[in-house]
Each structure stands twice: as structure tokens, then as C-alpha cells.
Amino acid sequence: MERISSSDRVGLTVPIHWDGSIETLPSGWEAATQQGLDDLTAGKKPTALSAFAIMVEPQMQKQGISALILKTILKTRYPLIPVEKYAQWTNDNEEPFDPWIRVHFRAGAKVVCVSPHAVIVKGTVIQWKEWTDMEFPDDGQYIVSGALTPITIDHKHDLGIYFEPAVWMIHSINPS
Numbered sequence: 001m002e003r004i005s006s007s008d009r010v011g012l013t014v015p016i017h018w019d020g021s022i023e024t025l026p027s028g029w030e031a032a033t034q035q036g037l038d039d040l041t042a043g044k045k046p047t048a049l050s051a052f053a054i055m056v057e058p059q060m061q062k063q064g065i066s067a068l069i070l071k072t073i074l075k076t077r078y079p080l081i082p083v084e085k086y087a088q089w090t091n092d093n094e095e096p097f098d099p100w101i102r103v104h105f106r107a108g109a110k111v112v113c114v115s116p117h118a119v120i121v122k123g124t125v126i127q128w129k130e131w132t133d134m135e136f137p138d139d140g141q142y143i144v145s146g147a148l149t150p151i152t153i154d155h156k157h158d159l160g161i162y163f164e165p166a167v168w169m170i171h172s173i174n175p176s
Contacts, residue, residue: 015046025168028118073100075148083114083165101167109169118166125153128160
């Protein structure tokens with residue numbers, strides 16, 4: 001894993017060997033990280049770079065830094081909309097609706113697929129109460145501030161589970 005950092009931004013990426021087929025994309029960030037480690041161990045030459053976390057200090061946001069270092073921003077406002085639909089929404093200019101997807105689109109990237117379960121977070125009901133500062137009086141789905149999808153609470157199994165989706169976009173560094 002490579003960490004690109006300065007005092008106001010951090011980018012986390014992993015180089016992977018990828019054959020260019022949508023079917024062989026890793027299912028999410030954890031799978032991409034494991035593949036990167038496996039590829040390194042096997043001596044496979046990386047052919048792609050998976051970027052899965054970009055963090056910019058709040059006081060530095062809205063200054064174009066994200067465009068310099070390559071998560072969907074507005075998806076948290078629409079947690080009930082499946083990412084498969086959300087990733088296809090467009091604005092009045094026929095550009096992607098989501099500002100982060102739009103940054104990539106303007107840089108020449110294309111949405112190639114989505115992974116509805118890119119990251120899976122499991123915890124006990126008590127852990128979810130601590131993490132979210134919410135109460136979960138019954139089983140079911142709950143909207144959590146900042147989450148891209150609802151979390152599901154199951155009291156019988158003392159389990160809360162969250163599936164975070166990802167949008168796979170391809171940037172070509174060798175445009176033809």
C-alpha cells in the first residue's frame with residue numbers, strides 16, 4: 001500500500017495486477033489490498049492502481065485538492081438509493097450528479113461498475129450504539145449520518161452490519 005501525504009491531504013492506494021476485464025476487478029478495497037499483497041508476493045508486475053481513500057483536512061476542502069490526488073460526496077444524502085442507480089445520475093449538463101464522480105469524469109474517467117459491498121463493517125449492537133451515538137430499539141434498517149447506505153440491526157444475533165459501496169472508475173494513463 002502506498003501513502004501519498006502532506007500536512008493537508010492523504011491518499012491511500014494499492015498497486016495491483018489487473019487484466020483489464022470488469023469481471024476481474026476486486027470486489028472492494030479489502031479485496032484490492034489482498035490482491036496487491038498477493039501480487040507482490042507472486043512477483044506480478046502492477047498494471048493498475050486502486051485508490052480507495054482520499055482525505056483532505058476540512059479547512060483545505062473546496063480548493064481543488066481532491067482533483068490533484070484523485071468517495072462519492074453526496075451519496076450520504078441519498079442512502080436509500082442503490083449505488084448502481086446513484087452512480088448513473090446526471091446533472092443538467094449531462095455530467096455526473098455527484099461532485100466526486102464528476103471530478104473523475106472531467107479528468108477522462110468512466111464509470112465501469114459498482115461494488116455494493118466494497119467494505120463490510122460488522123459490530124455488536126452496543127458497538128453500533130457507541131459508533132453512531134444512536135439507539136436501536138428494534139430490528140431493521142437505520143439511516144446513520146455520514147453513511148452511504150443504511151445499517152441493519154439484528155438483536156437476536158447481536159449484530160449490526162453496514163455495507164459500504166464503491167464506484168469503480170477507470171482512468172487511462174495511456175489514452176489511445
